[in-house]
Amino acid sequence: MDNKTITVTSPLLPNLDEFHSMLKEIWDSKWITNNGSFHRQLEKALAEYLKVPYISLFTNGTLPLITALQALRISGEVITTPYSFVATTHALWWNGIKPVFVDIERETGNIDPAKIEAAITPKTTAIMPVHVYGKPCKVKEIQDIADKYGLKVIYDAAHAFGVEVNGESILNAGDMSTLSFHATKVYNTIEGGAMVMHDEKTKKRIDYLKNFGFAGETEVVAPGINSKMDEMRSAYGLLNLKQVDAAIEARHQVAIRYREALKDVEGVDFWDDMPGVKHNYSYFPIFINAEKYGETRDSLYFRMKSDGVLGRRYFYPLISTFSTYRGLPSAAPENLPVATKIANEVICLPMHHALSDEDINKVLNCIIKK
Numbered sequence: 590m591d592n593k594t595i596t597v598t599s600p601l602l603p604n605l606d607e608f609h610s611m612l613k614e615i616w617d618s619k620w621i622t623n624n625g626s627f628h629r630q631l632e633k634a635l636a637e638y639l640k641v642p643y644i645s646l647f648t649n650g651t652l653p654l655i656t657a658l659q660a661l662r663i664s665g666e667v668i669t670t671p672y673s674f675v676a677t678t679h680a681l682w683w684n685g686i687k688p689v690f691v692d693i694e695r696e697t698g699n700i701d702p703a704k705i706e707a708a709i710t711p712k713t714t715a716i717m718p719v720h721v722y723g724k725p726c727k728v729k730e731i732q733d734i735a736d737k738y739g740l741k742v743i744y745d746a747a748h749a750f751g752v753e754v755n756g757e758s759i760l761n762a763g764d765m766s767t768l769s770f771h772a773t774k775v776y777n778t779i780e781g782g783a784m785v786m787h788d789e790k791t792k793k794r795i796d797y798l799k800n801f802g803f804a805g806e807t808e809v810v811a812p813g814i815n816s817k818m819d820e821m822r823s824a825y826g827l828l829n830l831k832q833v834d835a836a837i838e839a840r841h842q843v844a845i846r847y848r849e850a851l852k853d854v855e856g857v858d859f860w861d862d863m864p865g866v867k868h869n870y871s872y873f874p875i876f877i878n879a880e881k882y883g884e885t886r887d888s889l890y891f892r893m894k895s896d897g898v899l900g901r902r903y904f905y906p907l908i909s910t911f912s913t914y915r916g917l918p919s920a921a922p923e924n925l926p927v928a929t930k931i932a933n934e935v936i937c938l939p940m941h942h943a944l945s946d947e948d949i950n951k952v953l954n955c956i957i958k959k
């Protein structure tokens with residue numbers, strides 16, 4: 590890939606000198622993992638920044654999903670969305686749980702609460718929605734259904750770092766929420782993730798579970814896993830937290846430019862900001878109506894690619910079409926018409942803090958001057 594290629598994302602990197610001094614501290618202390626000082630500092634700083642009561646750091650965004658399902662002893666069937674990254678459904682599979690796919694809403698890309706009840710069976714124990722692209726799910730409607738049927742709700746909030754609705758963190762919805770701090774995300778710790786929970790007792794249990802279940806030197810309280818974030822990545826995370834607001838604002842400006850330039854382009858659709866929502870602008874999906882646009886989504890995607898503009902067809906193909914899942918009754922495309930349509934129309938445009946005016950123009954030129 591040459592330097593002129595515009596990638597869909599670019600990692601937010603901390604200042605190297607500052608990182609170096611923190612590494613020096615780690616080297617001096619020789620404490621490199623297992624709940625060290627930077628790990629504890631980052632948990633405290635993130636809980637404050639994200640406005641959540643308790644948070645536990647993980648080594649990526651997949652293991653907190655798997656661990657949340659374990660901690661809540663979820664089994665049987667779980668209602669989820671096919672329009673996400675595969676890790677959402679894989680986390681269910683790794684726990685021996687049967688995923689039940691429910692269609693999504695056209696206006697947000699999130700699971701459609703109006704379609705959840707019809708998918709509930711006596712085996713259903715939980716709902717696992719995703720705030721896709723960081724757009725908040727209809728959490729009140731989902732919670733009402735969960736309460737009516739005695740179901741748990743675990744949000745895959747991998748995309749929803751810092752997202753708020755009317756001043757309240759979206760991460761406080763449901764029983765637990767999980768985050769990904771992967772390099773491609775708005776806020777990254779290279780690889781990394783977290784789980785958000787409501788009470789200290791749960792936080793303690795999760796802290797045990799991510800450390801093999803150890804509750805002390807000689808006591809193992811549950812069959813835990815190893816998913817601890819180390820000191821290097823915790824230090825890196827502390828530095829990135831200082832600049833994440835500026836990065837989100839830079840993304841916001843890119844979204845403004847894209848929306849302004851694309852608003853009158855026939856056959857190209859996109860979402861506006863939602864009222865009362867503090868967005869994180871983690872992705873900028875556009876949806877191509879081939880008939881109106883005069884070109885298919887895939888043709889535009891490959892044309893962009895040959896011009897050095899790397900969009901991504903997130904989330905295509907749908908999870909429900911992958912070989913592991915496609916035999917499930919709920920995976921039938923007739924059950925998922927909205928998700929199937931959106932997956933066939935979407936391209937996520939390059940979106941990150943470091944896009945220049947020239948980059949943005951180049952992206953737009955591909956789409957507008959076809």
Ligand SMILES: Cc1ncc(COP(=O)(O)O)c(C=O)c1O
Pocket residue numbers: 649650651652673674676677719745747748769770771780781782
């Ligand atoms: C919706 C969603 N869930 C889970 C994950 C898994 O996170 P990670 O890659 O940090 O394991 C990702 C991302 O990569 C994601 O996009």
